[in-house]
Amino acid sequence: MNPTVARLTLRGLLGRRRGLLLLVVPVLLLLVSALAAGSDGNKHDLVVNILGKLALGTLLPILGLVVGTGAIATEIDDGSIVYLLAKPLPRWKIITTKLTVAIGITWAFSAVPVLVSGLLLYGSKEGLALAYTVAALVAGAAYSALFLLLGVVTRHAVVAGLAYALVWEAVIGNFVEGARKLSIQQWGLAVAESVAADGSITSVVSLGAAVPLLLLVAVAATVLASVKLAGLTLASEE
Template sequence: MNPTVARLTLRGLLGRRRGILLLVVPALLLLVSAIASGSSGDKHDLTVKILGQLGLGTLLPILGLVVGTGAIATEIDDGSIVYLLAKPLPRWKIVTTKLAVAVTTTWVLSAIPTLLCGLMLYGTEDGLALGYTVAVLLAGAAYSALFLLLGVATRHAVVAGLAYALVWEALVGNFVNGARTLSIQQWGLSVAGTVAADGAITTYVALGVAVPLLLAVTAGATVLASVKLAGLTLAAEES
């Protein structure tokens, strides 16, 4: 991990309008949970809907998209990545450093609010708060890596990422049985269901499938992003 790259990446992520946008996601989750905590309805069902459907299913991929693409796509778009690539740094180290910053930022802005919201809504009962928090940690890393790869691979990373998050994860992955096996959200739910009490969270993918796929996506996206970034360097030198 390179400290200079990490500092520049963090400054780019938290600066100006993007920093405000990033804070909207945890603030929204906390606000909804605070309002819902005063409800007289079924607390278990309410917690599953807020933390599972809203938090893990909708807000986390959006947060991962903003952070993952923002860690590198902006520099590629405005051309400032050239100055970074001119440094004697292995391309994989640039990618892994940016990914580390992206993952850490995603964790801070998602896992901590998820835990707080879970405790606010349902306390420690059935391990729901802990289950969804662990799920957010693993799924958040996979989302960050995947969207960082998109940031390197295409200039339309945000559009492609939104299409994936809103169409595949929110719609197809939730309602088409066969597609659930290829959904980061469903993999995260599998982890949450394992950590929580038996039957507390409905899952559709076996843990033995979900965890290897989460790790494979995270590692695979990181490797591909490194290869793509090296390709950008070669293209710049040839021109």
């Protein structure tokens, strides 16, 4: 991990405008949870709907998209990445440093609010708050890696990311059972299911399949992003 790259990436992601945008996710989640905590509905169902569907199914991928693409896509679009690539620094180290920062920010703005929301809604019963927090951690890392890759390979990273997060996972995944098995959300839920009390959380993917798939996405996205960034260096030098 390179401290200079980490500092520049952190500054870019937590700038005034982007930082305010990132705050929308935890504030919205905590607000919804606070309002729901005072209702008379089934609290278990509230947790599943708010943390499982709203947080993991919608807010987390959007947050991961903003952070993952923002970690590098802006620099590539405006050409400032050339100054970074001119440094005697391995391209894989640039990617892994930016990914580490992106994952850390995603965790801070998602996993912590999820834990607080879960405790607010349901306390520590059935381990739901902890389970969804762990799911936010593993899914957040996978989303960050995937969207960082999109930020390197295409100038339309946000559009491509929204297509995956909102069309594939949120729409197609709700109607086509096979599509759910290729969903980071469902892989995260599989991990949550293993942490929570039996029967309190369900996923269409087994833990034995979810963990390798999460690792595969994270590692493959990191490697491909490093290779693509090296290609950008060669192109600029030519």
